[in-house]
Amino acid sequence: MASAQRAQKDRVELLQGTLDLIVLRALATMGPQHAYALAARLEQVGKHALTLNQGTLYPALVRLEQSGWIKGTWQTTENNREAKYYAITKAGRRAIEKQTERWRRLAGLVDKLLVSEGA
Amino acid sequence: MAQLRRLLLRLYNVVFPARSEPDLARELASHLTLMEEDLQRHGMTSDEARLAARRAFGGVEQTKEHHRDTRSFVWLDDVRRDVAYALRTARRSPGFALLGVAVLALGIGANTAVFSVVNTVLLKPLPYQDPDRIVTLTTDLVRDVGPIRGNIADADFQDWRSQATTFEAMAYFQGGATAVVVGEQAEYTRLTRVSDDFFRVFGVRPIVGRLFGPEELRSGPPSAAIVSSIFAQSHFGGSGQAIGRTIRLFNRPLSIVGVTPSGFAFPDGTEIWTPVPLPNAANPLLRIGLNFRAVGRLKSGLSLEQAQSEMATIAGRLEQQYPDTNTGTRVVVMRLHERMVGDVRLMLYMLLAAVGLVLLIACTNLATLLLARATARAQEISVRAALGASRGRIVRQMLIEGLVQGLAAGTAGLGLAFGSTKTLVAFIPGNVPRLDEIAIDQRVLFFTLLVSLISSVLLALAPAFHASQVQLENGLRQGGTRSVAGGRTRRVREALVVVQLALAVVLLAGGGLLIRSFVALQNVALGFEPQRVLVIDATVATADPRQNASLFFRDLMAEMSKVPGVVATGATMAAPGRVDSTGAYWIDHVPQPSEMRTGSSNVNSIVAPGTFAALGIPLVRGREFDDRDVRDAPMTAIVNETLARRALPGQDVIGHTIVCAFDTFEQMTIVGVVGDVRQAGPADESRPECYMPYLQHFYNRATLSVVIRTTTDPMLLSETVRRKARELAPTVPVRFTTLDALTAQNVAQPRFRALLIGEFAAVALVLAVIGVFGVMAYVVSQRRAEIGLRVALGATPAQIIWLLLGRGLAVIGIGLTAGLLGAALTTRYLGSLLFEIKPTDPLTYISVAGLLAMTSLVALYVPARRATKIDPLVALRCE
Numbered sequence: 001m002a003s004a005q006r007a008q009k010d011r012v013e014l015l016q017g018t019l020d021l022i023v024l025r026a027l028a029t030m031g032p033q034h035a036y037a038l039a040a041r042l043e044q045v046g047k048h049a050l051t052l053n054q055g056t057l058y059p060a061l062v063r064l065e066q067s068g069w070i071k072g073t074w075q076t077t078e079n080n081r082e083a084k085y086y087a088i089t090k091a092g093r094r095a096i097e098k099q100t101e102r103w104r105r106l107a108g109l110v111d112k113l114l115v116s117e118g119a
Numbered sequence: 120m121a122q123l124r125r126l127l128l129r130l131y132n133v134v135f136p137a138r139s140e141p142d143l144a145r146e147l148a149s150h151l152t153l154m155e156e157d158l159q160r161h162g163m164t165s166d167e168a169r170l171a172a173r174r175a176f177g178g179v180e181q182t183k184e185h186h187r188d189t190r191s192f193v194w195l196d197d198v199r200r201d202v203a204y205a206l207r208t209a210r211r212s213p214g215f216a217l218l219g220v221a222v223l224a225l226g227i228g229a230n231t232a233v234f235s236v237v238n239t240v241l242l243k244p245l246p247y248q249d250p251d252r253i254v255t256l257t258t259d260l261v262r263d264v265g266p267i268r269g270n271i272a273d274a275d276f277q278d279w280r281s282q283a284t285t286f287e288a289m290a291y292f293q294g295g296a297t298a299v300v301v302g303e304q305a306e307y308t309r310l311t312r313v314s315d316d317f318f319r320v321f322g323v324r325p326i327v328g329r330l331f332g333p334e335e336l337r338s339g340p341p342s343a344a345i346v347s348s349i350f351a352q353s354h355f356g357g358s359g360q361a362i363g364r365t366i367r368l369f370n371r372p373l374s375i376v377g378v379t380p381s382g383f384a385f386p387d388g389t390e391i392w393t394p395v396p397l398p399n400a401a402n403p404l405l406r407i408g409l410n411f412r413a414v415g416r417l418k419s420g421l422s423l424e425q426a427q428s429e430m431a432t433i434a435g436r437l438e439q440q441y442p443d444t445n446t447g448t449r450v451v452v453m454r455l456h457e458r459m460v461g462d463v464r465l466m467l468y469m470l471l472a473a474v475g476l477v478l479l480i481a482c483t484n485l486a487t488l489l490l491a492r493a494t495a496r497a498q499e500i501s502v503r504a505a506l507g508a509s510r511g512r513i514v515r516q517m518l519i520e521g522l523v524q525g526l527a528a529g530t531a532g533l534g535l536a537f538g539s540t541k542t543l544v545a546f547i548p549g550n551v552p553r554l555d556e557i558a559i560d561q562r563v564l565f566f567t568l569l570v571s572l573i574s575s576v577l578l579a580l581a582p583a584f585h586a587s588q589v590q591l592e593n594g595l596r597q598g599g600t601r602s603v604a605g606g607r608t609r610r611v612r613e614a615l616v617v618v619q620l621a622l623a624v625v626l627l628a629g630g631g632l633l634i635r636s637f638v639a640l641q642n643v644a645l646g647f648e649p650q651r652v653l654v655i656d657a658t659v660a661t662a663d664p665r666q667n668a669s670l671f672f673r674d675l676m677a678e679m680s681k682v683p684g685v686v687a688t689g690a691t692m693a694a695p696g697r698v699d700s701t702g703a704y705w706i707d708h709v710p711q712p713s714e715m716r717t718g719s720s721n722v723n724s725i726v727a728p729g730t731f732a733a734l735g736i737p738l739v740r741g742r743e744f745d746d747r748d749v750r751d752a753p754m755t756a757i758v759n760e761t762l763a764r765r766a767l768p769g770q771d772v773i774g775h776t777i778v779c780a781f782d783t784f785e786q787m788t789i790v791g792v793v794g795d796v797r798q799a800g801p802a803d804e805s806r807p808e809c810y811m812p813y814l815q816h817f818y819n820r821a822t823l824s825v826v827i828r829t830t831t832d833p834m835l836l837s838e839t840v841r842r843k844a845r846e847l848a849p850t851v852p853v854r855f856t857t858l859d860a861l862t863a864q865n866v867a868q869p870r871f872r873a874l875l876i877g878e879f880a881a882v883a884l885v886l887a888v889i890g891v892f893g894v895m896a897y898v899v900s901q902r903r904a905e906i907g908l909r910v911a912l913g914a915t916p917a918q919i920i921w922l923l924l925g926r927g928l929a930v931i932g933i934g935l936t937a938g939l940l941g942a943a944l945t946t947r948y949l950g951s952l953l954f955e956i957k958p959t960d961p962l963t964y965i966s967v968a969g970l971l972a973m974t975s976l977v978a979l980y981v982p983a984r985r986a987t988k989i990d991p992l993v994a995l996r997c998e
Binding site for chain 1: 120121122124125128129142143145146147149150152153154156157175176177178179181182185186188189190
């Protein structure tokens, strides 16, 4: 019980907007994916360090789709189940660079601030 | 780009909120299925897998809610739903909704129309370049008849112009309706003689042609003219065609050198401008005659106060330099806009306030209706609350219902205003400036929106308050048809009726005062009889009026006196109401130039024999002018009673001589005394007047008004006059009016005010009485069962009526008292608009209170009386 609480504490809460970038990157490297596969992939990459109800993906997906960066189409899985596959668009690829750059700047800034506070 | 795309898609989802729902549900189901199958492949049973998948996924409904939040604007969606709900509610009782919107639309439309007038006349800057820098310069001096304001002396202007440094340009002008001949056609147009720099003051350049050149501004009769684009269009077919064409003014040719841009018609709709040279400042007479008006353009960045203080210094210098003529003469600098609208500002704001009060009463009235309905809707509201709608949500629902109604009414009101502004403008007296510019612009639209929003909130406030008070169980249990928040709702309704009554009293008091004031104006004896008198203006366009003008008028009068139905004929320089010349007079004394300031001031006029009879001015003593008073005979004059009394108190002026500063300083023998005339309408005091025979004076005699008293409608004679005039002299333009019409102009503003405010007050009265009736009918319906019981137990009709009246009487009493207090506080702003009536005129207040009390009592009595007819059996069974 105690260890479970500690594990909970060590998990990282996602910053607003970072999920969008993570999803976008995942789609760029993995090719078209459905939401479940994306969620499974993120859990795997994050080694369970991310607090992520799979449902929380959906707002990110609708944001990205409304921005025109990804596009969802209904297809069938290899097990012959229907699923909505999301693919990154050209605009989405362009956005990755911009968003990554923005994220790095922000992260660097936070880093610097934390260092100077600590000193 | 991505952001814009997202915004549009979110808005799309606000409008079509359900489009994405099936797809989302399908996707979530697929997500869970995939996960379950996956987990089963890893060895879970199907039940375990379903639970594990749910846990890993999180709440499905929450996900959907988040999805909605993200893809759409949820608060907007709520508003949309409330609007749809409000529209459904309106559809369910369309009569009620339409009535509300119609009443409100009338109120908003009236407010919009009045505001569009206020906006154009008072708020919109004048359509000239840097209008804030354009000022008028007037002299302000005290003569024995009281202060004289307005016109300036041309010689003074010459000094102002050469000494002032705060002005970029300064000009003076003079003019009015003038007869001109274009081609073969003689007509009256508005002509203004203007000095150099006149157009520079307004920043106006001709659209074709040029301004006046230096040679045209030299002394002597004018040779050039600038015309308005309207004049150029109507007379020559266009601005370009007008250049170089000729207009004849007093038989001298004027060549058109320029055309002004459309919209420029200063002053007073001028169509032709001719140059007037600067005067000889050395002539002392030119400092006495106040015959011009002046305008100036301030230098950029300088204030009105700076210009005013500089002009005060200059005026002080002139006082020392010319003590005989300029002592006590001050200069007033005022913004042109202020000068134009200063007189009508109070009236227009009063109108706006009155029409605003009407709307307020209408809103309050509708609010009581809505409140009644909110009571009837208590069940619906309770159900909504039971289903989880928060109190805030329900209040918002009510506000949005008000808003929907208000905006619908605002749109309809705007339509009404578009249609009715023209009618309103036609009613406004002509001396309100800038009426031709009135239009519905952005500011008016904004005003309408604002008024609509305020009305919406006012409408919704009481029902919203009521809805927030609904107690859940009560509403559901009682079936919600009756007394839900009983006592409190009744108090709100009664308060609303008190407000309506009080506002109605204020409006009625204001209207009553204005009407009484107007009646008082109508009852003043004017000193002449305006009925059935035709006034014919004619100008004999001859270079030398001594030759032909008098012949024309003499012959026309002789011809007309032979026409059947003509009682008397005459001719005058200025028909009553059109004072043309004021000056000074001396009795039995010929003044020296240094005595110019010693004369008492008076009004001058020249008249033909028969004029007093035609106008209905009584001859008090002595004789009328007749054929003895001709050119080479001894000079004579007739004075009015005021002049006779002031000049020689207690003596007879007949036989004494008088000198008038008019066109000659020769002594004239006074041969008669006539009655006083109120020249500027009933509110004006009679002034000393001197009449001179037209054949002995030549100033201005080319233009006279022939006056004909008839036994029938005077306008019927106009064609005969026109024909006779054309036979006598084909190029003399004539125009017609009646003395009645001229007199009506003087009281046009009081009439307009009394009429409009009176109408508003009548509407307010009707609304307030409906309000009283409504609240009483409501009380009766609330107490039906109780009344039934009382009747069953033997109460008499009289007892029932008294029981019900008690509270209503208290409401009326409070409303009337509050209204009378309010009226006492507000009507004092009417002071300057009232004639012979005090703002606290007790008779008006008593009549208004009495009128409202009487009508309200009837409104109370009718439902109370009906209550006595309640069948106790039916009433009790209902319960």
